[in-house]
Amino acid sequence: MDRFLSEYIDRVRPAFSTLPRDAAHQVAFAFLSYKLGIYPDAVTRCDQALKIIGGRPIPKVLGTALRIVHERADALSQARYDTKLPFLFRKEDLPFGIIDPSEPVVDPDLFQLTNALVILYAAALIASPDDDQALEEQEKYILQLLATYRKSLKK
Numbered sequence: 001m002d003r004f005l006s007e008y009i010d011r012v013r014p015a016f017s018t019l020p021r022d023a024a025h026q027v028a029f030a031f032l033s034y035k036l037g038i039y040p041d042a043v044t045r046c047d048q049a050l051k052i053i054g055g056r057p058i059p060k061v062l063g064t065a066l067r068i069v070h071e072r073a074d075a076l077s078q079a080r081y082d083t084k085l086p087f088l089f090r091k092e093d094l095p096f097g098i099i100d101p102s103e104p105v106v107d108p109d110l111f112q113l114t115n116a117l118v119i120l121y122a123a124a125l126i127a128s129p130d131d132d133q134a135l136e137e138q139e140k141y142i143l144q145l146l147a148t149y150r151k152s153l154k155k
Helices: 002-016 020-037 039-053 060-076 091-096 108-127 128-135 139-147
Strands: none
Touching: 002 060, 002 108, 002 139, 020 039, 020 060, 020 108, 020 128, 060 091, 060 108, 108 128, 108 139
């Protein structure tokens, strides 16, 4: 399973390597805050990362991933557990996902959230060397998320 994650990070490295460090740091903390259940902070960090990224030539999929995590974290912070995610990944975003969407997806919201969290994790790991250790400690969490989609991982 970790081979898929390593290959994925290598595949998206060129796209996310130009992410400014301050934005990457916010992305890292958005991911970490969400993972740790500090949802209001995840919302704030997503907003800050989106503001820093602005119109920079960064793959739009990162903005989509940040919005998805923002929406889910905001819903969870307000105890709205059944809120549907409004931001869908577009066809042009799919090469940046690790899960193959052509496979049947039982829960589209979970599919989006899992892909979004993996994208945030990879982008931060690539572009925020100051957060490497904290992110690497969360690799097991990412692998657990991916285990749900074992048969659908892009090869």
